Amino acid sequence: MMSRKLAIIIGGGLGGLSLASLLAKEGLDVYLFEKNNHLGGRINFFQEKGYFFDMGPSWLLMDDIFDYFFKLVNKNFYEELDLIKLDPIFKIFFEDGESITFYSDISKNEEIFEKLEKNSFKKFVKYINLMEEMYFLIRDKFIFNEINFRNFFDLDLIKLMAKNNPFKNLDSGIKKIFNNEKIIKTLEFSSLFLGTDPKESLFIFGLINYFLFKRGVYYPKGGIYKIVEKIVDINNNLGVNMYTNKNVKEIIIENGRANGVILDDGEYLRSDLVISNADLYHTEMKLITNKKYRSYNDQFWKKIKIAPSAFIIYLGLNEKIDNLVHHNFYFCDDWNLNFKEIFNHNNLPTNPSFYISVASKTDDMIVPKGKEQFFILVPISAGLKITENDKYLFRDKIYKKIEEKFNISKLESLIELEKFFILDDFISLYNSFQGTALGPIHNIYQTLFRPKNKSKKVNNLYYVGSYVQPGIGMPMVIASAIITYKRILKDLTKK
Ligand SMILES: Cc1cc2nc3c(=O)[nH]c(=O)nc-3n(C[C@H](O)[C@H](O)[C@H](O)COP(=O)(O)OP(=O)(O)OC[C@H]3O[C@@H](n4cnc5c(N)ncnc54)[C@H](O)[C@@H]3O)c2cc1C
Numbered sequence: 318m319m320s321r322k323l324a325i326i327i328g329g330g331l332g333g334l335s336l337a338s339l340l341a342k343e344g345l346d347v348y349l350f351e352k353n354n355h356l357g358g359r360i361n362f363f364q365e366k367g368y369f370f371d372m373g374p375s376w377l378l379m380d381d382i383f384d385y386f387f388k389l390v391n392k393n394f395y396e397e398l399d400l401i402k403l404d405p406i407f408k409i410f411f412e413d414g415e416s417i418t419f420y421s422d423i424s425k426n427e428e429i430f431e432k433l434e435k436n437s438f439k440k441f442v443k444y445i446n447l448m449e450e451m452y453f454l455i456r457d458k459f460i461f462n463e464i465n466f467r468n469f470f471d472l473d474l475i476k477l478m479a480k481n482n483p484f485k486n487l488d489s490g491i492k493k494i495f496n497n498e499k500i501i502k503t504l505e506f507s508s509l510f511l512g513t514d515p516k517e518s519l520f521i522f523g524l525i526n527y528f529l530f531k532r533g534v535y536y537p538k539g540g541i542y543k544i545v546e547k548i549v550d551i552n553n554n555l556g557v558n559m560y561t562n563k564n565v566k567e568i569i570i571e572n573g574r575a576n577g578v579i580l581d582d583g584e585y586l587r588s589d590l591v592i593s594n595a596d597l598y599h600t601e602m603k604l605i606t607n608k609k610y611r612s613y614n615d616q617f618w619k620k621i622k623i624a625p626s627a628f629i630i631y632l633g634l635n636e637k638i639d640n641l642v643h644h645n646f647y648f649c650d651d652w653n654l655n656f657k658e659i660f661n662h663n664n665l666p667t668n669p670s671f672y673i674s675v676a677s678k679t680d681d682m683i684v685p686k687g688k689e690q691f692f693i694l695v696p697i698s699a700g701l702k703i704t705e706n707d708k709y710l711f712r713d714k715i716y717k718k719i720e721e722k723f724n725i726s727k728l729e730s731l732i733e734l735e736k737f738f739i740l741d742d743f744i745s746l747y748n749s750f751q752g753t754a755l756g757p758i759h760n761i762y763q764t765l766f767r768p769k770n771k772s773k774k775v776n777n778l779y780y781v782g783s784y785v786q787p788g789i790g791m792p793m794v795i796a797s798a799i800i801t802y803k804r805i806l807k808d809l810t811k812k
Pocket residue numbers: 327328329330331332333350351352353356357358359360372373374375376377378563564565566594595596599627694746747748754755781782783784789790791792794
């Protein structure tokens with residue numbers, strides 16, 4: 318137990334909340350300030366007309382990472398949440414009219430694979446097993462620790478790299494194994510979970526396919542927001558002081574030390590260390606007013622490649638829809654053009670691929686009896702200006718596609734609730750950089766040289782969340798809290 322230090326955390330997203338638990342458990346006095354009126358950040362929700370909507374994440378993957386974190390705070394993830402393993406896992410609707418449902422029992426997918434490409438199922442099983450092996454090899458070295466090139470000098474990793482380089486390109490790696498376009502799309506779309514074009518992504522990130530097809534996709538009954546509620550409970554029990562509607566406007570830096578923060582109302586709050594969970598651009602360029610204390614300059618922000626934004630529509634529908642499962646995708650034929658357009662900072666996609674979550678297929682408590690909810694997410698480029706006119710034209714395009722491809726007649730007549738969340742909402746609600754939904758993409762450079770979880774210029778200023786190591790998505794953000802926590806402990810015990 319160390320002497321009682323006071324830590325201020327800026328932002329109550331998953332990164333800030335989980336770091337708060339870890340620090341409080343270690344005996345630190347933790348104060349967390351969140352600008353919005355409730356905690357959770359991008360894991361957000363709203364309730365209206367008897368519908369409950371998760372507004373952000375809908376896929377709970379990598380349960381082992383959540384489990385690891387919960388164990389660190391003496392809780393059991395599998396007991397704390399009412400987890401349902403989804404089956405089917407997802408359904409893909411292709412532009413040519415074919416739709417394919419994938420199941421959690423891997424052997425149930427044999428017929429599908431064989432129909433698409435002869436002898437592909439055996440290759441698929443081998444590929445998934447390879448992803449499993451790679452994942453467990455890299456997890457403890459690279460996910461729970463800051464990237465350190467010494468970690469590459471590991472005999473098992475070297476052997477694996479000689480056999481199958483995990484850092485090669487995802488797209489070419491998959492295309493070396495499979496020929497069928499639909500199989501390739503099925504095994505590559507998960508790179509979008511990391512906000513990255515498969516052509517820029519790494520073979521190792523196919524590890525998500527291990528979770529999708531073998532380990533399992535989960536849903537916590539009541540919605541993904543239950544995860545936030547559990548961590549908030551843990552924090553309350555550990556004595557973390559959490560405040561909402563408290564916008565931090567500046568980090569106080571004096572003689573190279575972060576000595577606290579200034580809130581919007583002018584209140585000065587002093588601390589021994591400051592950790593920012595806000596998007597890194599906002600932290601560095603807005604909260605640090607003296608340029609000499611910024612670790613990343615204008616050039617860095619000009620060069621950085623960021624993940625797409627999103628055009629999201631939440632629909633409450635007045636009847637059940639048969640043709641869909643919990644997780645559904647529509648994939649357009651011209652996949653390459655679509656990927657180009659969602660990174661071009663130029664226009665809305667001409668023929669968009671999109672995703673529809675119908676969580677009410679699994680959880681009837683989140684909708685009024687006999688009704689259905691759609692969460693429609695269309696990846697779009699960050700940095701766009703979208704007018705009201707663009708918005709409604711694009712919406713109509715999506716509804717038309719849904720009617721045609723998902724075989725739903727008169728979608729508009731079923732809608733009793735319609736709400737949007739689009740690019741600028743990411744900026745106003747989360748202080749997101751150019752409206753990115755996720756943060757910097759995971760190409761090889763931005764994975765291996767991702768910003769570290771500690772400022773390069775200010776000794777006791779730390780970062781946590783999807784902009785820093787290891788990266789994007791709920792499990793990675795929890796891992797980032799673990800990395801930041803280890804770094805803080807190391808620094809505190811050094812003194
Ligand atoms: C639409 C969408 C779908 C997603 N789907 C999935 C999915 O299916 N599965 C998955 O694993 N991940 C998914 N993700 C990614 C995942 O939600 C994020 O990676 C993760 O929640 C980010 O957590 P964070 O703590 O890094 O940041 P955030 O959640 O953004 O938290 C940062 C917090 O800081 C606050 N803040 C900012 N500035 C200030 C300030 N000046 N003062 C005080 N507070 C401030 C913000 O309000 C916010 O609450 C999705 C994300 C989105 C947006």
